[in-house]
Amino acid sequence: MQRTQRKMGYEQSKAATAPLRRPGAVGLSSVPARQAPGRAPAANGAHPLTNAVENARLHEYERGTKDRFDAIVPTLREISALQHESDFVTRAQELARDRLGFELPESVLEDAWIEQLDMRSLFAKCVFATYKRFCNEFFASDPLRVADATGFDAFLQSCGFHTLDISPCADGRLAHVIRYVLRLPHRSVRRKSYAGAMFDVEDSIEKWVETEMLRYREGRPNTADAPTRYLKAVAYHYSSVDPAHQGCAAHGSDTDRAAAGGLERLLAFQQAIENSFCCGASIDLLLIGVDTDTDAIRVHAPDGEGRIDLDRYVDAMSLYDSTQSLGATAARERLHDAIRECSPAVTEGMRELVGFLLENNFSQIEYVRGFHGRHYADIGHAERFIGAGVGFEEIQLRNLMYFAYMNTVEESAPDLDVGIKIFSGLNAAHGLPIPVVVRYDYHGEVPGARERAIEHCRRIDKALRARYSDLADRGLLHTLLVVRDCDASNPIEIVACSATPNPASGAH
Ligand SMILES: [Zn+2]
Numbered sequence: 001m002q003r004t005q006r007k008m009g010y011e012q013s014k015a016a017t018a019p020l021r022r023p024g025a026v027g028l029s030s031v032p033a034r035q036a037p038g039r040a041p042a043a044n045g046a047h048p049l050t051n052a053v054e055n056a057r058l059h060e061y062e063r064g065t066k067d068r069f070d071a072i073v074p075t076l077r078e079i080s081a082l083q084h085e086s087d088f089v090t091r092a093q094e095l096a097r098d099r100l101g102f103e104l105p106e107s108v109l110e111d112a113w114i115e116q117l118d119m120r121s122l123f124a125k126c127v128f129a130t131y132k133r134f135c136n137e138f139f140a141s142d143p144l145r146v147a148d149a150t151g152f153d154a155f156l157q158s159c160g161f162h163t164l165d166i167s168p169c170a171d172g173r174l175a176h177v178i179r180y181v182l183r184l185p186h187r188s189v190r191r192k193s194y195a196g197a198m199f200d201v202e203d204s205i206e207k208w209v210e211t212e213m214l215r216y217r218e219g220r221p222n223t224a225d226a227p228t229r230y231l232k233a234v235a236y237h238y239s240s241v242d243p244a245h246q247g248c249a250a251h252g253s254d255t256d257r258a259a260a261g262g263l264e265r266l267l268a269f270q271q272a273i274e275n276s277f278c279c280g281a282s283i284d285l286l287l288i289g290v291d292t293d294t295d296a297i298r299v300h301a302p303d304g305e306g307r308i309d310l311d312r313y314v315d316a317m318s319l320y321d322s323t324q325s326l327g328a329t330a331a332r333e334r335l336h337d338a339i340r341e342c343s344p345a346v347t348e349g350m351r352e353l354v355g356f357l358l359e360n361n362f363s364q365i366e367y368v369r370g371f372h373g374r375h376y377a378d379i380g381h382a383e384r385f386i387g388a389g390v391g392f393e394e395i396q397l398r399n400l401m402y403f404a405y406m407n408t409v410e411e412s413a414p415d416l417d418v419g420i421k422i423f424s425g426l427n428a429a430h431g432l433p434i435p436v437v438v439r440y441d442y443h444g445e446v447p448g449a450r451e452r453a454i455e456h457c458r459r460i461d462k463a464l465r466a467r468y469s470d471l472a473d474r475g476l477l478h479t480l481l482v483v484r485d486c487d488a489s490n491p492i493e494i495v496a497c498s499a500t501p502n503p504a505s506g507a508h
Contacts, residue, residue: 196250
């Protein structure tokens with residue numbers, strides 16, 4: 001078993017010596033239940049530890065965003081039916097403004113009387129324009145902000161961790177795992193997605209080194225002598241409704257394989273840190289499973305030595321049901337008892353954190369039940385576009401984007417192939433192009449970084465078109481090239497768009 005591979009003992013005292021602060025006390029979220037222990041269950045049957053106000057706010061944002069993307073096809077259908085009318089251009093632009101919030105390229109509409117409207121590039125254009133609008137609003141108004149993200153940082157440290165680094169699967173059904181499923185402040189948690197959650201160990205080592213260097217040099221987020229560790233988590237996924245088909249594509253829809261793959265990668269990262277750095281350097285690990293049909297999580301709580309058992313986990317859904325009729329204090333106690341039963345020697349800090357995640361997930365379980373019923377209607381893939389590159393902080397919604405983290409097409413080919421395969425079914429099979437946003441975020445204070453990011457986008461675009469030339473040649477692959485200075489709260493910057501007509505280059 002993997003769990004015997006770990007050599008070092010966990011320095012339990014480290015986490016236990018720090019004073020524990022409950023996030024409720026520092027106001028991470030305005031959950032009335034957390035601040036009113038012993039409250040009777042709500043009359044509407046809601047769980048005493050959930051946050052109905054936040055659920056309503058998150059749902060409004062999710063619905064509003066997805067509705068805009070989903071208005072594209074019906075609107076284009078209507079426009080297509082008008083294309084031989086005499087006042088076509090005026091009426092088409094009216095419809096576009098009214099339903100989509102922007103105008104369509106005039107030259108494409110004007111040519112419609114000569115030949116058929118180029119619906120493929122119009123569709124891609126609309127997806128990209130909607131994406132741009134969505135991004136601009138995200139960076140301008142911060143719709144998913146958390147009232148007290150600093151409170152979360154302090155809580156995390158009190159649990160014995162200075163960084164929480166989560167690698168979910170790149171599957172779009174997990175894109176909301178940070179802000180919705182786990183209810184964490186998205187700017188306080190590192191997220192890097194990979195197909196099958198099989199994260200890149202070298203990339204994580206780089207991030208670990210950077211994190212420890214910042215603690216040493218700048219005392220951020222805490223000083224290097226503070227007894228806290230880097231916590232690396234993997235979020236694998238499975239389907240409770242259709243386990244054999246709607247699980248993780250990268251692991252053949254096999255839940256055991258998905259969990260084992262994640263744990264194997266976690267152990268490799270830990271081993272790498274222990275072998276590469278002296279003075280007892282190590283990291284802590286956490287394995288989380290997400291049911292993409294209900295958003296309920298299962299947490300494989302580590303034992304006192306930090307070891308993770310694939311067969312032992314705390315299941316949020318059954319805990320939600322079994323504690324629903326209790327008061328808040330009793331429900332929370334039951335939750336912590338369940339973690340102790342699963343992992344009797346779990347450290348106090350890890351128990352607090354796992355308890356916090358499970359409690360947060362109760363709100364998401366209620367969210368899905370309240371707004372979607374027993375499970376989501378779209379239990380399979382229903383992403384609206386593919387995102388390739390580095391960045392995408394704004395993507396915190398389920399089934400909006402398939403994410404392919406990449407530096408080069410070659411090294412990320414498996415992630416990208418999975419995405420293209422998914423979209424060949426979702427879009428190309430129906431004659432709709434696959435929209436791909438190629439994105440590179442850069443640090444504005446680094447000289448030349450913007451130019452390199454742009455260059456990077458162009459290189460990836462070229463490689464994409466070569467790898468999927470069959471789709472590209474048939475107009476079934478469209479790309480939007482985007483960069484963003486991630487040090488500022490700037491909007492995205494469009495570098496090029498294959499769906500915007502320009503006879504000179506076809507790219508601007
Ligand atoms: Zn997956």
